[in-house]
Amino acid sequence: MLTTCRYCNNIHDSNFECEKKPKAEYKKKYTYIDRFRSSRAWRKKSEEIKKRDKYLCVYSLSKGIIETHNLEVHHIIPIKEDWSKRLDDNNLITLTRLIHEQAEDGTISREELLNLISPRHDEDLKKKN
Template identity: 35%
Template sequence: MKLCDHAGCHELVPFNVKYCAQHAGDYKARAAPGNAASYQHRKEISGKLQKFYKSKAWEHLSYDYRLKYPMCEWCQKKGLFVPADVVDHIIPIRVDWTKRLDESNLQSLCNSCHWQKSQEDKKRYHLPKLGTPPE
């Protein structure tokens, strides 16, 4: 026996079963055919993004950009001097794929500012988390 896979549920189920009787219906609704297509589409986009971020073109562009702008641009606006950790797309490439290699669409950010900016982008552009089943 093992715990139900539903977060926070403490019901025991056999090893070959994912969910208890109470949560099995929730799982089936999430796995409905309409949601499966959406999930598959998001997986394809996620793969395309991973391929881009591992490309030589992106590696060279982001490396060169960080050399030019080694400090977090958001922190600098606040008068702080924090080293940049990542190069971020101002307009996410999930929103406008054509700007993926446009240097005017880039900014150097520290991890903290990048996380904050990502949260704002999710709200602004209604971006779902990629590679996860729909809720």
């Protein structure tokens, strides 16, 4: 049976699926990672890391640029890969939103970010002793 398509106004067989039909968008499930990101523990740790990094983007600072706006705390090893490192100071670094996106998509390597944290952590240990 032929019918008029409500998406393109052409005539198709009633079983035909028009390419102009919008794809269904499924609501993202609220995961344990999402719950963690809204937890008090994460908000507190995030603020501690920003304070440790003096409210500066550590990556930009390593390139000689001082960035203090749009700061976020990045998990170098993602939570979904290693849940136990979600609050580990040696896995967290302060970055600008743009640098954070580059770190997430792999443009900036994990090794490079880990190397930026290691020397700072060693200095903090010396200060405590």
